[in-house]
Amino acid sequence: MNGPFDILIIGDDEPALCAAACAAKAGSRVGVLRKNATHRKSFTASTPAIPNFVWRRLELQDYDLALNPVSTRVTLLNGAKEISTFYNDRQTADWLAAKEIKDHHIWSDFTDEVASLAHDNFVADLQFSTKKKLRNGLAKLLSDPYALDRAARMTGASETLLDDYLTDGSLKAHLSAHALSPSGFGPREQGSAAALINFLDETAWPVRPDKSSQSIRTILEKICQTEGVSFLAGRITEVTTASNKHIALSIGADESVKTRIIFFATPETARAYGVDQNLSSPMVDAPGHANFSVKFKLAEFIDPPAGDRDGIFQIVDSATEIQEARDSAVKGQFPKKLPVEFEYTRNGEIIARSSFLPGAFFEDGEWRGWTGQDRQAAVTLIKERLTSRMPGLAAQIRRTETEVVTPYLGETPFAGCDQIIVQCRPHNTISAAVKLIDEVIGRDE
Secondary structure, eight states: OEEEEEEEEEOOSHHHHHHHHHHHHTTOOEEEEESOSSOOOOOOSOBOOOOHHHHHHHTGGGGTOOEEEOOOEEEEOGGGOEEEEOSSHHHHHHHHHHTTOGGGGGHHHHHHHHHHHHHHOHHHHHHTSOHHHHHHHHHHHHTOHHHHHHHHHHTSOHHHHHHTTOOOHHHHHHHHHHHHTTTTOOTTSTTHHHHHHHHTSGGGOOEEEOTTSOOHHHHHHHHHHHTTOEEEESOEEEEEEOSSSOEEEEETTTEEEEEEEEEESSHHHHHHTTBOTTTSSBOOSOOOEEEEEEEEEESSOOOOTTSOTTSEEEEOSOHHHHHHHHHHHHTTOOOSSOOEEEEEOTTSOEEEEEEEEESSEEETTEEEOOOHHHHHHHHHHHHHHHHHHOTTSGGGEEEEEEEEEOOOOSSOTTTTOOOEEEOOOSSSHHHHHHHHHHHHHTOOO
């Protein structure tokens, strides 16, 4: 028996490790549960930004950690057309104007309005709240027509929010692809507006470690160990209420853990365990989407289409294509055209991923999980999309590695457990995870 912990954080990505380190420094007994005892493969070159308050609290300046903002976000459309946006709104507006994209003159108005919606924070405040605060918050929201209208916009479809301001289909496809890529939402889907708002938050701009720097994950694990965070590994087989204050988790065949709170630092980690990100309750609907990643090791470096190896790229033809891919994933089918995101690593490898693949496959009236053949088919779809924009790529691919994260199939072990907290933002995940863990432990910054 391990613990009892104050908080058990499930997952060991950067947001989880930041939340664990900050909670431990504040005096909480913290455990981190990962699936395997060994380090998982890195299927990302960029990471969420680390906000200043987390940087100071963890004293990251002592670790020679050097981070650079991702240079640009690029969407590669049909006919060699490209759309780019930058961290600086003025630079984006100038770029759009130079390309004669007619929405350039209202870009600043659009981003200001989205920032205003994000500042209101109605939805996030409710999602981060206890049951009592949730009831009080809903009552207050329902009594304020202005707040209710803005909350409705935040919980609506991203397509509607974009149509209120923008007219250029390519720009809307660009924003939809980058904003919805982590969550697998379709632009016409209720709730996708929140992902768009989160994406356009300036704190959500991703970063890359400098070539001479250690990885963020390695540094955060060192800090966690220094602060006394316990690392556990294994598969959760059962979750039961041990007492009024603790719940017990069985891990594997012979290990158990007690904790007051179970914490998921990202919505995707929660989904992988069958927990709904909005209500922090077990999921009961269809499996939805999977997050599939593939690393291409190349014989020779291939220049990126836009000439910038420090950018994040999307391959998509239209926002409609994103919705069609989402619809296919929900039905348990491969899409005809797969939206794909990719970036370059420091070693010149290409990491490509998509969240618009099925979480499970529906065949003969039943759902089934992923197989090796499905992985091969997904790699083929992604390779086809990449080579459509980079014709010389196929000849340079020497080896591939894959990772697929799927929703929990069958009954989740968390059914009936109400001591679960899920961080719900898909983009600025480190900032949101630490702010939420601070609320959980009652810390004021």
